[in-house]
Amino acid sequence: xxxxxxxxxxxxxxxxxxxxxxxxxxxxxxxxxxxxxxxxxxxxxxxxxxxxxxxxxxxxxxxxxxxxxxxxxxxxxxxxxxxxxxxxxxxxxxxxxxxxxxxxxxxxxxxxxxxxxxxxxxxxxxxxxxxxxxxxxxxxxxxxxxxxxxxxxxxxxxxxxxxxxxxxxxxxxxxxxxxxxxxxxxxxxxxxxxxxxxxxxxxxxxxxxxxxxxxxxxxxxxxxxxxxxxxxxxxxxxxxx
Numbered sequence: 001x002x003x004x005x006x007x008x009x010x011x012x013x014x015x016x017x018x019x020x021x022x023x024x025x026x027x028x029x030x031x032x033x034x035x036x037x038x039x040x041x042x043x044x045x046x047x048x049x050x051x052x053x054x055x056x057x058x059x060x061x062x063x064x065x066x067x068x069x070x071x072x073x074x075x076x077x078x079x080x081x082x083x084x085x086x087x088x089x090x091x092x093x094x095x096x097x098x099x100x101x102x103x104x105x106x107x108x109x110x111x112x113x114x115x116x117x118x119x120x121x122x123x124x125x126x127x128x129x130x131x132x133x134x135x136x137x138x139x140x141x142x143x144x145x146x147x148x149x150x151x152x153x154x155x156x157x158x159x160x161x162x163x164x165x166x167x168x169x170x171x172x173x174x175x176x177x178x179x180x181x182x183x184x185x186x187x188x189x190x191x192x193x194x195x196x197x198x199x200x201x202x203x204x205x206x207x208x209x210x211x212x213x214x215x216x217x218x219x220x221x222x223x224x225x226x227x228x229x230x231x232x233x234x235x236x237x238x239x240x241x
Contacts, residue, residue: 035072035082036138036151036239041065041211043235045092049219049228054112057099059124064233066090068134079143084136090159091129092231101126101166103188110191110226119179121168128220130159130196146240147206157198157213164192191225193218198233207240 045062047055068088075081098120102111136155140146165187171179196218202211212234219228 035070035074035146036084036241037070037072038239038241039066039068039070039088039134040238041067041235043211043233045094046232046234047094047220047229048214048232049230051227053114054227057096057114059095059097062092062094064090064092064235066132068132070134070136072138074143080140082138082140084134084138084153084155086134088132088134089129089162090132090157091127092233094126096124096126099124100168102186103164103166103191104186108225110221112226115174117174119171119173121184122170122172122176122178124166124168126164126166128164128192129162131162132157132159134200136200150205151209152203153201155200157200159196159198161189161192161194161196163187164189191221193220193222196220202237204237207238209237209239211235211237 041064043064043066045064066088068086070084070086072082072084075083098115100111100113100115100120102113103126105111134155134157136153138151138153140149140151142149165185168184169181171182171184173179196215198213198215200211200213202209204210212232214232215230219230221227221229
C-alpha cells in the first residue's frame with residue numbers, strides 16, 4: 001500500500017509539471033487556466049442507515065482523505081463552465097469504542113460485536129480504500145482569476161474497493177485495565193461491495209471549498225450481510241494547481 005502511495009505521488013508531481021509547462025506555453029491564460037488539476041480532500045464520514053447499536057459505539061469523528069488528479073476541459077461557448085474527470089484514491093477511517101467488526105468471519109452475515117463487558121481494544125478502527133474515477137461539471141465565476149473566483153461543481157464518482165481492514169491496538173480488560181500492547185490487524189473484502197457510486201458536490205472561493213459526497217444506488221455492504229449503510233462524506237477541499 002505504501003508503494004502505491006509513493007507511485008501516486010510521483011504521478012501527481014509529473015502531471016503538475018506537465019500542466020504548468022502547458023499553461024506557460026499557451027497564449028491564452030483563460031483557455032489553459034489552472035483548472036483544479038489536483039484536489040486534496042480531508043473530511044469525515046457519516047454512516048447513514050446504520051442502526052443505533054452501531055452508532056452508539058462510534059468513537060469521535062471519522063477521518064477521510066482523498067487525492068485526485070484531474071483534467072479540465074473548458075467550454076468554448078462559455079468559459080465559466082468546464083467538464084473535468086480524473087483518477088485518484090479515497091480512504092476512510094471509522095473509529096469505535098469497546099467494539100469489534102469481524103470482517104474475517106466465516107458466517108453469512110457480518111458480525112458487529114459489542115464488547116462492553118469483555119476484553120477489548122482501546123483503539124479500534126475500520127479502514128476502507130478505493131480507487132476512484134471522479135467526473136465533475138464545474139462553474140468558475142472569474143476564469144481569468146481563479147484564485148479570486150467563486151467556484152462550484154457537481155458530479156459523480158465511481159470507485160473500486162482496494163482494501164478493507166480493521167486494526168485494534170492496546171488490549172484492555174472489561175474494566176479498561178491494560179492487558180498488553182497487542183496489535184491486531186484483519187483484512188478481508190468479502191462483506192463489502194467492491195464497486196461504489198457517489199454523487200458529489202463542492203462550493204467555495206479560490207483554492208478552498210467545502211465538498212460532500214453520498215453513496216447512491218448500492219450500500220457499503222453487500223445485500224443481506226448487514227445494514228444498508230450509505231456513507232455521507234463532508235469536508236474541505238484544497239485545489240488550484
